[in-house]
Amino acid sequence: MKYEPAPLPFSKTPEGISEKTLTIHHDKLYVGYVNKKNEIEEKLLPLMQGGDVASANQSYSELRALLDGLTFSANGTYLHEWYFESLAGAGVPQGPFADALIARFGSMENFLKFFAAAGMAARGWAVLAWDTKSQALQVYIGDAHNQGGVWGAVPVLVMDVYEHAYFLDYGSDRKAYIESYLKQLNWDRLNELYTSASR
C-alpha cells in the first residue's frame, strides 16, 4: 500500500525556523524518504510473496540492500513526522506529558537541560520515548535514521539535530537551534502522543 506524505501539521511557521529551511526539510527531504519507502516496498512485495530470495547474503545481496534501505527510509519518514508534530506550539509545558517528565527528571528544567545535551551528543536524532518494556520515559539517540532506535520504545518528542534542520538559520550553532526549538514545542500534541504511547 502506497504511503502518502503527511502535510505539515501547522499553519503558522514555528518560531526560530525559517520558511526556507522548513520547505526544504518537508517538501524535499521528508517527501524524498516517503518516495524511497514506497519504491522499495514495491520491489519487496514480489519477493515477499514467493519470489526468489535464495541469494540473500549479509555482505551483499539485493534483498539486503532493499531491507537496509527500507529501515532507513521508513525511519526517515516516521521520525520526521514526529519532529514536525512537535513544532509550532505555545511552548509552555503543561499536561500529563509535562507532569511525567517532571516525575522522571526531577524538574522541567532538568529535562530541558538533559534533552538539549542529548541533542548535542547525537549525530542525527534525540528521541524522548515511552519504553514499553521498561515502562518508563527514556532518551535515546540516533546517528542515522536506521541506527539507535530501540524496539518497543514509542517516540513522543523527536528532535532533528542533523545540520539540514538548522544550518541555514543558525550556521554551525546547534546549541542556539536546540534552545529555540525547545521554546516552541507543541505541548497539546505531545500530550496526546504521550497518552497514546503510555496507555
Ligand SMILES: [Fe+2]
Ligand atoms: Fe531532517
